[in-house]
Amino acid sequence: MALPDIRTPETTERSMTSADTDVGTPLIQVRDLAVHYSHRRTGGSLVAIEDVNLDVTDGEFVTVLGPSGCGKTTFMNVVAGLVAPSHGQVLVDGKPVTGPGPDRAVVFQDYALLPWRTVIDNVRFGLEMQPHLRGTGWRERVQEAIETVGLAGFEQSYPRELSGGMQQRVGLARAIVAEPRILLMDEPLGAVDALTREVMREEIERLITATGKTVLFITHSIEEAILLGDRIVVFKSHPGAVKEVLTTGIERPRSERSIQSDARFLELRDHLWEALRGEATAAATRSSS
């Protein structure tokens, strides 16, 4: 099914941006990226992602959508500097990524909070390895981040005393406390209960658009990808690769309710449904054969 009005080729997007802002290089450039995992036991290797190319401009909110196991986490880990590429590279601000850095922070699907630290100390973890931030004034920064995510009053609580949604707020506060330019979010609401997830989606949308951060947001929810993204990168599996890139073009602020009746939302949702169903069917056929 061809939908030329939805698809925005990478090249058009890039030339448009550079013409508009005259910046030249996008903030994140992914070039011919491939990651192969070697399996120690079998001695074989698995192609997790291959030929991934993507440009993300400063301030853009990009959602990455795809079935599970298609390499989304792997892709994000390379951008985060946690996994080294087998081929190609990722450039941030024109410089190749060789490891984690203070310009990028990650929000993890399993929260990854330190269970022996209180909320305030977990948030502080986000800045305590940065010499210029951990001195005087860290307390104000940490408090501000805690208030931003709506956790005021829970500073002295331990993660185990908080619900999943609140734990992820701590994860979010920890990620924004040092004010990184880039936020990498790996299915941050995947383990949160359905009701909280809808509330937090809207909160994230408002929070991020207000701060103008550049975001890579991984999800396997079609609604989430449309609600949050300026653009949606659809991944396919075996091997993981970019299947297509769509521009949402829906006005912000968006809300769960108002977007349901938006014609563009419905159009995108149907298109993504078709795309993902094809992927899921292909995966099922492959695993059964």
Place this chain on the structure above:
Amino acid sequence: MSIQTQLPALRATGRRRGTAQRGEARWTFLLIAVVLAILAVWEAVVRAGLVPEAFLPPPSKVLTAFLALLVEGEFWQAFAFSMGNVVVGLALAIVVGVVVGLAVGWSPVLRFTVAPFLWLLYSTPKVALAPVIILALGLGSESKIALTFLLAVFPILLNTMEGAVTVSPSLVRAARVFGVRGPALGWKVIFPATLPFSLAGIRRGAALGFTGEVLGEFLGGTGGLGHMLEQAAYQFEMDEALAMVVVMVIIANLTLSLIGLLQRKLAPWHDERTAAAS
């Protein structure tokens, strides 16, 4: 810009612990009832003359001997000797066990080369080494400290190692993302994550270490609680010998409760039922 908080946190953990404590209390009650019943039967059997009192003095006699011990200077000297050795041996075992356990657990190279030998040493009955150690180190404190150390160090070391191996990779990833590397990673993540495992090992190590101390005093010694017990048994003072056994049971249990308290205080986030620690 602020986001309003929604549903209040469920203090589920606290509630669960409360239930567990109530359950434990019920078991403690049952245990006390059973012990009292056994003591009553014991007393009755000896009084009825079914067992000669010289072999098995009744609980009332043991209690009298126990109270007599508490006002005896010789007893407190022996107590100080034994506990001093246990504390030194255990302290050494904790330092060596935790440091080596962390290093071996965290470094794959050490794990594949050193760990098999550690398991081999662990499964060696170290009690069999006791005569050799006494021959080598003499009848004084040194041989007792060495035995305490030897028995206590392996559970601490191996538990710490298991703990370090199972540190959640996602915590390590998060630490790396926020710039934590090298020694800071060990101090901020690996050590605290492993602490509950180390404490469980220390608990086991303390019990074994105390056994090592008493054993050392039995086999060749001039002081300590074990020596006193041996003397009493040798002179056929069964009531004093049994009173010494009671003393040791009390010491062992107090030590275990103290470490249990430490576990809850230092690692309240740790759920013992999910821990692999033994």
